[in-house]
Amino acid sequence: MGITERKEREKEQRREDILDAAERVFRDKGLAAATMDEIAEHAELGKSTLYLYYKSKEDLYLAVTMRGGEHLYEMLKAAASTGEPSVKRVWNMGEAYLAYFNQYRHYFQMYYFLENSQLHSQVSPEMSELCALADQKIWGVVVSTIQEAIDEGLFEKDVVPIQAAVMFWSNCNGLMRQMDRQDAYWEKALNINLEETMQKGNMLLMEGMMTQKGRLEFEKAMNQQQTNREKEET
Amino acid sequence: MGITERKEREKEQRREDILDAAERVFRDKGLAAATMDEIAEHAELGKSTLYLYYKSKEDLYLAVTMRGGEHLYEMLKAAASTGEPSVKRVWNMGEAYLAYFNQYRHYFQMYYFLENSQLHSQVSPEMSELCALADQKIWGVVVSTIQEAIDEGLFEKDVVPIQAAVMFWSNCNGLMRQMDRQDAYWEKALNINLEETMQKGNMLLMEGMMTQKGRLEFEKAMNQQQTNREKEET
DNA sequence: TCACGTACTGACTACCAGTCGTTAAATAAT
DNA sequence: ATTATTTAACGACTGGTAGTCAGTACGTGA
Numbered sequence: 415m416g417i418t419e420r421k422e423r424e425k426e427q428r429r430e431d432i433l434d435a436a437e438r439v440f441r442d443k444g445l446a447a448a449t450m451d452e453i454a455e456h457a458e459l460g461k462s463t464l465y466l467y468y469k470s471k472e473d474l475y476l477a478v479t480m481r482g483g484e485h486l487y488e489m490l491k492a493a494a495s496t497g498e499p500s501v502k503r504v505w506n507m508g509e510a511y512l513a514y515f516n517q518y519r520h521y522f523q524m525y526y527f528l529e530n531s532q533l534h535s536q537v538s539p540e541m542s543e544l545c546a547l548a549d550q551k552i553w554g555v556v557v558s559t560i561q562e563a564i565d566e567g568l569f570e571k572d573v574v575p576i577q578a579a580v581m582f583w584s585n586c587n588g589l590m591r592q593m594d595r596q597d598a599y600w601e602k603a604l605n606i607n608l609e610e611t612m613q614k615g616n617m618l619l620m621e622g623m624m625t626q627k628g629r630l631e632f633e634k635a636m637n638q639q640q641t642n643r644e645k646e647e648t
Numbered sequence: 649m650g651i652t653e654r655k656e657r658e659k660e661q662r663r664e665d666i667l668d669a670a671e672r673v674f675r676d677k678g679l680a681a682a683t684m685d686e687i688a689e690h691a692e693l694g695k696s697t698l699y700l701y702y703k704s705k706e707d708l709y710l711a712v713t714m715r716g717g718e719h720l721y722e723m724l725k726a727a728a729s730t731g732e733p734s735v736k737r738v739w740n741m742g743e744a745y746l747a748y749f750n751q752y753r754h755y756f757q758m759y760y761f762l763e764n765s766q767l768h769s770q771v772s773p774e775m776s777e778l779c780a781l782a783d784q785k786i787w788g789v790v791v792s793t794i795q796e797a798i799d800e801g802l803f804e805k806d807v808v809p810i811q812a813a814v815m816f817w818s819n820c821n822g823l824m825r826q827m828d829r830q831d832a833y834w835e836k837a838l839n840i841n842l843e844e845t846m847q848k849g850n851m852l853l854m855e856g857m858m859t860q861k862g863r864l865e866f867e868k869a870m871n872q873q874q875t876n877r878e879k880e881e882t
Numbered sequence: 883t884c885a886c887g888t889a890c891t892g893a894c895t896a897c898c899a900g901t902c903g904t905t906a907a908a909t910a911a912t
Numbered sequence: 913a914t915t916a917t918t919t920a921a922c923g924a925c926t927g928g929t930a931g932t933c934a935g936t937a938c939g940t941g942a
Contacts, residue, residue, distance in 0.1 A: 588818025618856035
């Protein structure tokens with residue numbers, strides 16, 4: 415009898431429905447201003463029902479955040495699987511992160527919460543664990559691509575993959591934060607394009623990591639991409 | 649008659665007393681878990697009195713944050729005024745930011761709030777303005793030192809000071825966030841020292857900005873510092 | 883038809899930011 | 913010296929929210 419299975423599916427569906435409602439409300443109002451009552455209303459459920467599926471408002475918030483993490487993971491994986499040389503694919507991932515930021519800004523913003531552990535008092539250990547795993551999955555894509563570049567002699571042998579990864583992340587993330595907060599100010603008052611700045615930063619980091627061979631491969635791949643784009647335009 | 653002046657001083661003193669109490673409570677509990685009642689108790693005042701001096705809990709929090717900003721400003725200014733070559737002083741400021749992080753961790757953590765504009769709904773425009781000014785003061789120190797380095801031909805002419813500054817900031821800040829959140833994990837599980845990583849990142853950025861002359865000056869200044877330290881130890 | 887378990891709920895509690903009418907004390911005016 | 917006025921402070925209150933819990937409705941299996 416498939417009753418247990420059906421019930422399992424239905425339960426899973428409820429979890430998703432609640433997540434949909436929560437995503438909408440959190441997106442519109444942010445964590446602090448969103449209320450569980452409002453989420454419940456959108457989900458067409460009583461507030462107390464939400465607590466049967468998620469242990470706290472913060473847990474629910476993180477569950478939505480992890481949806482965003484899944485998107486990022488997919489985009490990074492795609493960027494790391496183009497068949498281009500590894501150095502170019504490392505670069506691609508910076509661009510993919512930027513695309514993620516532009517396409518899924520609200521998910522990006524949710525990471526503010528994840529990164530501030532002072533706010534995690536209401537987060538269940540289980541959810542913390544899930545987040546840590548999702549996090550590792552994402553780092554994994556970046557690290558393994560950098561490792562490839564080292565193995566192929568395109569990055570210097572003394573580059574430490576996870577260390578390089580956190581440097582790229584730090585540069586990208588910091589710049590995107592500025593974009594998120596006051597892109598207009600940088601553009602108008604300071605005449606600085608932050609997207610370009612981010613690319614410049616990644617470039618400087620890569621320059622310091624690549625071998626001579628890596629630099630050649632990278633330049634070739636960039637030119638190749640340029641040519642392909644021009645072809646597509648005709 | 650100095651009555652008005654005395655009252656003015658007393659009022660200012662109250663503001664400081666409240667700030668002291670708030671700093672203690674915020675430091676121990678963070679923004680969310682701290683309550684205005686508790687701050688009032690520490691300040692030996694009624695809760696409603698706090699609202700005569702600060703418009704909201706968030707305003708009070710930012711006022712404490714700005715105290716921290718003042719410390720950072722002083723430390724950066726000191727690092728930028730050692731009489732060493734400008735390139736070395738740019739480097740110093742990264743080290744100073746790190747020292748600030750280690751010495752005033754609780755202030756550093758308060759910036760999480762400042763950087764998340766989603767949480768600013770209760771912040772008064774006046775306080776926002778004050779924060780923006782304090783922010784600019786800090787950027788100013790960094791930018792002008794980088795400008796010196798360019799003028800002296802130690803950084804390449806095509807370096808844009810404010811752009812370089814935001815790159816350094818981004819690298820430092822991102823790494824410190826990781827240190828703050830899970831330094832132990834990086835150290836033990838991944839065998840990565842994040843302070844070194846931060847320095848390495850700054851170094852890569854500088855390498856990409858310095859002229860040949862700048863590299864020589866920088867190396868000389870670093871050796872000089874090393875020698876001085878060895879002397880001090882004897 | 884009845885007993886049981888499950889999913890769900892509305893009413894409730896505890897708590898907290900922020901407000902308001904009042905009080906007490908210091909200062910100014912008479 | 914006495915009264916009026918301004919100022920600083922406060923306690924009691926409001927509105928709103930996260931999270932709880934006793935109870936209900938309904939599908940399932942006997």
